[in-house]
Amino acid sequence: MSDTPVIGVLALQGDVREHLIALASADALARPVRRPEELAEVDGLVIPGGESTTMSKLAALFGLLEPLRERVRDGMPVYGTCAGMILLADKILDPRSGQETVGGIDMIVRRNAFGRQNESFEAAVEVAGVEGGPVEGVFIRAPWVESVGAQARVVAEHGGHIVAVRQGNALATSFHPELTGDHRVHALFVDMVRAVG
Amino acid sequence: MSTLPTTPQSADSPATGTARVKRGMAEQLKGGVIMDVVDAEQAKIAEDAGAVAVMALERVPADIRKDGGVARMSDPNMIEEIIEAVSIPVMAKSRIGHFVEAQVLQSLGVDYIDESEVLTPADEVNHSDKFAFTTPFVCGATNLGEALRRIAEGAAMIRSKGEAGTGNVVEAVRHLRQIKNEIARLRGYDNNELYAAAKELRAPYELVREVAELGKLPVVLFSAGGVATPADAALMRQLGAEGVFVGSGIFKSGDPAKRAAAIVKATTFYDDPKIIADASRNLGEAMVGINCDTLPEAERYANRGW
Numbered sequence: 001m002s003d004t005p006v007i008g009v010l011a012l013q014g015d016v017r018e019h020l021i022a023l024a025s026a027d028a029l030a031r032p033v034r035r036p037e038e039l040a041e042v043d044g045l046v047i048p049g050g051e052s053t054t055m056s057k058l059a060a061l062f063g064l065l066e067p068l069r070e071r072v073r074d075g076m077p078v079y080g081t082c083a084g085m086i087l088l089a090d091k092i093l094d095p096r097s098g099q100e101t102v103g104g105i106d107m108i109v110r111r112n113a114f115g116r117q118n119e120s121f122e123a124a125v126e127v128a129g130v131e132g133g134p135v136e137g138v139f140i141r142a143p144w145v146e147s148v149g150a151q152a153r154v155v156a157e158h159g160g161h162i163v164a165v166r167q168g169n170a171l172a173t174s175f176h177p178e179l180t181g182d183h184r185v186h187a188l189f190v191d192m193v194r195a196v197g
Numbered sequence: 198m199s200t201l202p203t204t205p206q207s208a209d210s211p212a213t214g215t216a217r218v219k220r221g222m223a224e225q226l227k228g229g230v231i232m233d234v235v236d237a238e239q240a241k242i243a244e245d246a247g248a249v250a251v252m253a254l255e256r257v258p259a260d261i262r263k264d265g266g267v268a269r270m271s272d273p274n275m276i277e278e279i280i281e282a283v284s285i286p287v288m289a290k291s292r293i294g295h296f297v298e299a300q301v302l303q304s305l306g307v308d309y310i311d312e313s314e315v316l317t318p319a320d321e322v323n324h325s326d327k328f329a330f331t332t333p334f335v336c337g338a339t340n341l342g343e344a345l346r347r348i349a350e351g352a353a354m355i356r357s358k359g360e361a362g363t364g365n366v367v368e369a370v371r372h373l374r375q376i377k378n379e380i381a382r383l384r385g386y387d388n389n390e391l392y393a394a395a396k397e398l399r400a401p402y403e404l405v406r407e408v409a410e411l412g413k414l415p416v417v418l419f420s421a422g423g424v425a426t427p428a429d430a431a432l433m434r435q436l437g438a439e440g441v442f443v444g445s446g447i448f449k450s451g452d453p454a455k456r457a458a459a460i461v462k463a464t465t466f467y468d469d470p471k472i473i474a475d476a477s478r479n480l481g482e483a484m485v486g487i488n489c490d491t492l493p494e495a496e497r498y499a500n501r502g503w
Contacts, residue, residue, distance in 0.1 A: 117308035121211035
């Protein structure tokens with residue numbers, strides 16, 4: 001891999017554009033991914049914010065779920081925000097019937113744990129591995145992590161709840177760094193992708 | 198999304214109802230389909246089909262047209278039943294300028310309020326002050342000036358008005374093309390020309406300049422009004438809509454579950470005619486539809502609001 005890794009953004013639904021912009025600012029070559037053959041061409045993948053039920057349905061419908069699981073199992077770096085965090089969880093506490101995840105992080109997530117839209121909020125969050133002070137955490141109908149397994153490392157908490165987790169090459173945050181102009185979390189992920197190459 | 202002013206914050210005092218949280222919510226809906234539903238059962242069908250949100254209302258626009266009379270906010274019981282039934286976001290409509298209906302919807306915990314021309318306007322001069330709410334608002338627009346006036350009042354998401362309840366996409370196409378063309382024109386203006394453009398658009402100069410710089414609205418733009426088929430939804434996306442609202446088109450059709458899932462597929466793969474073709478097969482009957490040019494002036498919802 002060259003110094004400029006190719007990073008896909010799962011583009012079935014959600015705030016794809018904002019992730020593409022954030023990745024480009026963090027010196028990656030960013031492109032949308034909707035098909036298995038597009039997934040095969042990227043060095044790393046972001047699963048954006050959006051509706052986790054919609055995304056997992058479309059992923060299953062268009063034959064992406066298995067290829068996604070396979071690549072994550074094989075160590076492709078992957079970063080999920082909000083709905084993306086839910087898709088990377090090995091287990092959902094309160095899944096909709098038949099809701100499947102990609103998995104990859106040994107954690108149990110609770111969907112919409114921080115409440116409905118009226119409870120959505122912004123707060124400063126310290127993220128382990130991100131230098132230069134707290135990031136602006138934008139939490140929108142956000143999930144939190146109920147518990148993590150031995151392999152997973154908690155990298156951020158807010159209000160006593162786990163809001164960011166890393167396990168190997170997989171990273172997940174409850175909040176949306178892509179909605180802020182601060183791309184340090186994306187830079188951290190781009191570094192993770194470079195390290196694999 | 199544009200970079201918004203940073204909200205003062207500390208770890209101890211989370212800020213709710215900020216512009217970033219309101220507009221950011223709409224960003225999460227992009228690429229998706231928001232479906233009109235009248236009860237919990239329809240809401241579940243919509244969620245199972247892959248809707249990113251549902252719009253809870255007592256009567257779909259096609260029935261509002263048929264029944265006539267004054268159309269108002271829906272019964273809180275019905276809205277709460279829908280909130281209980283699904284885990285995706287729930288939106289609901291208030292009348293234009295009826296800020297008390299909006300207060301009620303906020304108290305019910307809906308995730309977005311649609312200040313909608315589909316209901317009978319309550320104020321012929323003023324829209325609601327949307328900054329006064331924690332719940333974000335989506336508003337309809339037929340052109341760029343109207344969209345920016347709504348954003349100036351606090352709208353966190355814009356949709357075309359279209360002509361709801363007709364099953365005819367022609368007006369939504371007109372509105373979306375109008376908005377896109379006006380944005381493209383602004384892109385070509387120099388700074389001197391933007392002041393006059395703002396005056397002409399009857400919109401705040403700061404917003405006009407922001408649009409000229411971004412080349413898009415500072416909030417998410419969806420299409421609404423008249424979408425009845427997978428190809429309609431894909432058309433709106435190819436014309437620049439970031440997602441689609443489908444009202445009467447689903448539950449006024451022969452096989453709502455199948456049509457809903459098909460419209461979701463076509464919205465995601467809007468640029469892939471093969472997938473749109475597959476999604477369009479054997480959907481049963483589409484809603485009958487109304488030709489907009491035979492619609493009397495007084496029955497045109499798009500003329501409501503200003």
